[in-house]
Amino acid sequence: MAQMNMVQAINDALRLEMKRDDRVVVLGEDVGKVGGVFRVTAGLYDEFGEERVIDTPLSEGGIIGTAIGMALYGLVPVPEIQFADFIFPAYDQIVSELAKYRYRSGGEYPCKMVIRTPVGGGIRGGHYHSQSPEAQFIHVAGLKVVCPSNAADAKGLLLAAIRDPDPVLFFEPKRVYRAAKGEVPEGDYTVPLGQAKVVRPGKDVTIVTWGAMVYEALDAANKASVEGVECEIVDLRTLWPLDIDSVVGSVKKTGRLVVVHEAPRSCGLGGEIVALVNEKAFLHLEAPPVRVTGFDTPFPYTLEMEYLPLAHRILPAVLATAKY
Amino acid sequence: MTTVSNDRGPHHRSAERRPEDALAADVLRVMRPDGSLDPAADPHLSDAEVLELYRAMVRTRVVDERAVALQRQGRIGFHIGSLGEEATIVGSAFALRPQDWLFPCYREFGAALLRGLPLERYFDNLFGNAGDLAKGRQMPDHWCDRAHRLGSVSSPIGTQITQAVGFAWAARLRREDVVALVYFGDGATSSSDFHNGLNFAGVYRTPTVLLCRNNGWAISVPTARQTASEGFASKGAAYGVHGVRCDGNDLFAVVRACREAIARASRGDGPTLVEALTYRMSGHSTSDDPKAYRPEGEVARFGELDPIERLRAHLVLRGQWSAPAEAALHAELAEQVRACLAAAEQKPAPALASMFEDVYAEPPWHLCEQREALLAGPRAKGHGG
Numbered sequence: 001m002a003q004m005n006m007v008q009a010i011n012d013a014l015r016l017e018m019k020r021d022d023r024v025v026v027l028g029e030d031v032g033k034v035g036g037v038f039r040v041t042a043g044l045y046d047e048f049g050e051e052r053v054i055d056t057p058l059s060e061g062g063i064i065g066t067a068i069g070m071a072l073y074g075l076v077p078v079p080e081i082q083f084a085d086f087i088f089p090a091y092d093q094i095v096s097e098l099a100k101y102r103y104r105s106g107g108e109y110p111c112k113m114v115i116r117t118p119v120g121g122g123i124r125g126g127h128y129h130s131q132s133p134e135a136q137f138i139h140v141a142g143l144k145v146v147c148p149s150n151a152a153d154a155k156g157l158l159l160a161a162i163r164d165p166d167p168v169l170f171f172e173p174k175r176v177y178r179a180a181k182g183e184v185p186e187g188d189y190t191v192p193l194g195q196a197k198v199v200r201p202g203k204d205v206t207i208v209t210w211g212a213m214v215y216e217a218l219d220a221a222n223k224a225s226v227e228g229v230e231c232e233i234v235d236l237r238t239l240w241p242l243d244i245d246s247v248v249g250s251v252k253k254t255g256r257l258v259v260v261h262e263a264p265r266s267c268g269l270g271g272e273i274v275a276l277v278n279e280k281a282f283l284h285l286e287a288p289p290v291r292v293t294g295f296d297t298p299f300p301y302t303l304e305m306e307y308l309p310l311a312h313r314i315l316p317a318v319l320a321t322a323k324y
Numbered sequence: 325m326t327t328v329s330n331d332r333g334p335h336h337r338s339a340e341r342r343p344e345d346a347l348a349a350d351v352l353r354v355m356r357p358d359g360s361l362d363p364a365a366d367p368h369l370s371d372a373e374v375l376e377l378y379r380a381m382v383r384t385r386v387v388d389e390r391a392v393a394l395q396r397q398g399r400i401g402f403h404i405g406s407l408g409e410e411a412t413i414v415g416s417a418f419a420l421r422p423q424d425w426l427f428p429c430y431r432e433f434g435a436a437l438l439r440g441l442p443l444e445r446y447f448d449n450l451f452g453n454a455g456d457l458a459k460g461r462q463m464p465d466h467w468c469d470r471a472h473r474l475g476s477v478s479s480p481i482g483t484q485i486t487q488a489v490g491f492a493w494a495a496r497l498r499r500e501d502v503v504a505l506v507y508f509g510d511g512a513t514s515s516s517d518f519h520n521g522l523n524f525a526g527v528y529r530t531p532t533v534l535l536c537r538n539n540g541w542a543i544s545v546p547t548a549r550q551t552a553s554e555g556f557a558s559k560g561a562a563y564g565v566h567g568v569r570c571d572g573n574d575l576f577a578v579v580r581a582c583r584e585a586i587a588r589a590s591r592g593d594g595p596t597l598v599e600a601l602t603y604r605m606s607g608h609s610t611s612d613d614p615k616a617y618r619p620e621g622e623v624a625r626f627g628e629l630d631p632i633e634r635l636r637a638h639l640v641l642r643g644q645w646s647a648p649a650e651a652a653l654h655a656e657l658a659e660q661v662r663a664c665l666a667a668a669e670q671k672p673a674p675a676l677a678s679m680f681e682d683v684y685a686e687p688p689w690h691l692c693e694q695r696e697a698l699l700a701g702p703r704a705k706g707h708g709g
Contacts, residue, residue, distance in 0.1 A: 025497070051497050057527055062486055062520030069490020069504070072475070075497070089516070096480045097487070105468040105476040106459035107682040141683050165685035194688065241688035 004184040007177045009151035010040050010116070013158040014078065016188060018048050021076060024162065027054040028063055028080030037082055038118060038177055064090035064115065068098055071111045078162060081117040084171060085128045091136075098167050099142035114161045118174035119147065120212050120262050121294075121308055126301040132211075132263035132294070137169050138240040138272075144193060145239040147171040149214035152184045153237055156191030164193055171239075173211035180215075196243035198250065202230035205318050206250040208273055209260040210236040213309060217260055220314035229322040239269060247273060248280045255286035256321045260309050265293040287324035292317045339510075339555055340548040341540040343625050346571040346601050350557075354576035359637035367580040371644060377418055377575055378635050378645070379653060381410040384434030385632060386657045387443070388606075390665070391450060391464070395610040399669070400450045402464045406431045408573070408605030411631030412537050413507075414438055415578030416600070419586055420505055427475040427488035427506040430465050431537070435507075440472035443660060447668035459682070460674040482508060482515030485534065489525045492532040492589070503589045505533040505582070511542025513559065514550050522597065526563035531589035533582060534565070534597045537572065539604035540626075544617040560597035572600030573631040603629065 004012065018024045026041055026048075032055035035042030045053040056063050060081055067077035081087045087094070094115070101111035121130035137143050144166050148154035154172070161168040173180075199214060200221055207217045214235050221231035232250050236242055251257050257277055259270035270291040277289055292309040300307050346353060354365045369377070384406060391403040406413050409431065417426060417435035426435060433446055445457060449467040452460035458468055458476070468476035475484065488506030495502035512518055513536060525532050536556045540547055553559065560567030566588065570581040578600055585596035603626035607614040639645035680687050680695040687695070 057520075057523055059520050059523065061516050062524050065483065065486025065517055065520055066490030066493060066524050069487040069492070070494040070497075071490075072487065073491045073494035073498075075494045092480060093483060093486070093517075097478060097483050100478070101476065102685070103682045104458060104462050104466070104478065105470070105682075106457050106461065108457060108468050108470040109476050110685065144684070241684075241690060244689055 001183040001185060003181060004151045005178045005181045006148070006151045006154045006172065007038060007040050009155040009184045010158055010172065011042060011044070012184065013155040014041065014044060015047065017159060017162050018044065018052060020188070023074060023076045024078060025052045025054065025070065025075055026078050026080065027056050027067060029056060029058055029082050031055060031080050036080060038174065040116070040172070041080065060086055060090040061093055064093040064098065067113050068093060068101070068111055071113050072109060076162060077113040079113060079115055081115060083129050084117045084119040084133055085131045087117060087133065094137070094143070095140050099140045103142060110165060112165055112167050114158070114168045114170050116170045116172060118177070119171035120173045120175050121299055121304050122175035122212065124301070124304065127298050130299040130304065132261065134169075134171060134239050135263055135267060135269050138269060142167065144168045144241065145171065146193065146237065147173060147211040147239055148237060149173065149176070149211055149235050150180045151182050153191050153197070155184055156189050157193070157237060159188065160190035160193050163190070168193070171211065175212040176215065191237065193238045194241050194243055195238065196234050196236045196246040198232060198246070199235045200231060200233040202232035202254070204230045204254055205232070205256040205258060205322050206254045207231050207233045207258045207260060207314070207318065208236060208247055209233065210239060211262070213260045213262060216309065216311045216314055219311035220318055223311065223315050224318045224322070227319060229319060231318060242273070244276060244280070248277060251277050251281045252284045255284050256324070257285070257289040258292060258314065258317050258321055259289065260292045260314055262294050262308055264296045265291055266296050268293055287321045290317045290321050338548050339551045339553060340546065341538070341603070343629055346573065346629065348569070350569055351601060352568060352570040352577045352581050353574055354580060355574045355634055355638060359634070359641040361576060361638070365577070365580060367576055367583060369576070369579065371642070374639065375644060377414055378639060380414045380434065380438050381575070381632050381635065382653060383437065383657055384410045384414060386654070387433070387437075387446070387661060390661055392606075392610055394450065400464050402610055403450065404430050404465045404609040405606055406434055408626070408630065409537055409539055409602045410434055411575040411635065412572035412578050412600040412602045415575045416505060416507070416535055416582045419579050419582035421503070421586065423501065424503045424505060424586065425473045425475065425491060427484045427491070427504055428477050429484065429507040429509060429512070429537075430477045430479065431509075432507050433465060433467065436467060436469060436472070436474050439474055441467065441469045441474060444664040444667055445469065447664050448671065451668050451671065452673070453668060453671035454674045455668065455671045456674070459678055482512040482517035482521075484508065485512065485517045485521030486524065488534075489521045489530050489532050489595070493524070493528050493530040496528070496531055501590055503531045503533060503586050505535060505586070507535050507537060509542060510536060510538045510540070510547045510550050510556065511545065513556050522560065522563040522565050525595040526565045529592070529594035531592075532595040533585040533589060534595060535582070536597065536599045537602055538599050539602050541604050541608070541614075541618070543608040543612060544614070555599055557597055557599035565595050565597050567597040567599065569599045569601060572602030573629045573634060575631060575635050602631070
């Protein structure tokens, strides 16, 4: 085991898989010589060369469009979109093409890749370096969506994603890129897609969250514990297809649900989780499910800490749910 | 004092299409008006090859006209064809080598048939039945056929351009001699994917042939509203991509231009933007009525350049074709079409549960739940027709 932050763990996974499978190519803006603006691909260019770690023209649509062609040829592209906020020029290629290739060709053309992109706020990035657009991809049939919260999961999930037969959006919570430091197993291992993890057991309230907000939920849970409320925190890890058994199982135990995410509230993944829990565990509920989320505004710059669903907003929601 | 004006001056040439465009000095032509070939440009096809291509072009038109009739009769929902563009479509597909791949737009079923898509499979696609390789999941003319190196048709405009570039780029990275040829119309040159595709192709010198079917219209919008430049081949220069124009209604010119582009790509000299000057003699699709926007008489003027009639005149001049041969060909094609159509029309709709297959490699829990709910519930009327 080595101590690594999330940047190092993802870098480790990429290096490992590029060594294991020569079909894997990394491409994107600034991913080559400079190793990415967050240095996630640092050193890969020197190790694997410019044909496998490719600095591309500044065009997200071009990156994903050509990566689809590479995937159809039989390569395994791992394109990086520099910030999730800049993924929208590629939205047509992702939604109309990548997500539908296998289906529209009757299974003749599976088209898989892992699109890595930093996500989320709290880094003073304003509108265009802070958003969490996961729901806009979950709503599209054919995509898988992953968001790790810690270094060990990030490595194992990325290795699983690259080996998965389906296209995966791999959202990396940049607020904790370096803060999420921990023990990371050496060598090859995977964290299976579609499996959540209970990161804190508890009997009173279930908190479902992912990415950087896992730490806020833990903070809130520790404070709630002082008040006698024990939270169970489910870190989804794979946002879609989500681990319904873990979510419903926890809610059946606690009878209470708080969902926390950075993305805007309306039509966010939290709404879908609440609907699923209502459908599958209604008679176990002791209180109305609650969402603690970003607001239905563009992501603000100066007031970003008010926008984010941090521990100070999670705690009162947890306590109110517990006392309902 | 300087003045700013939108007037481009008397020497500006626009993209407005006229039948005489193909006579411009920068346009590759092989067939002369009398049907003979310019020996300096002749791609030297064998007699058998020319006959094969003539038959393929006629087959494309016969199938096209039959598909329109099927739509009018309410037997299929839609058709988008290639009336008048047969030389561009068939000639370009013929130029490919066995190892090359074709990335279609949506008008190139004639190319697919030439490359080996069985005619019955094409009709299966028009009916969206259980025999359709796309399992009835897309509109008619949105086919695919991996076994014959034919990509998958989608409706969004231009998306296949960047994909073909990426595909060819991958071949180059793997040191494999494979060229990807991608089709798109003049309208697609306004898409971001045209820009992205040419830009990436130029930067990485990918072995791609980018074939623009300049057919004069994008649904109701004329070519002059897609660009202020004279045609499209010149756009390659800004991307470092070789550009050529050819008479798209001259089979020999299309074959020559595409063969040269494929050879250039194959030897590592990069991509080529081929602009084929042709003309859409039909509406955009069976859902379109061009009377609302197309000047009267335009089809007749361009009809003088009908690629099938020009090739037939060439064959007659060579003594390779006759009225009885023409009648025999049409009788043979009618029988082929009848048999394939009858077989396709009898096939059932895809199985209900197949709706949930191929979304992912394996259906996750939520799709299994939805599938079971659908199977257990009431059936809709009118599907599968």
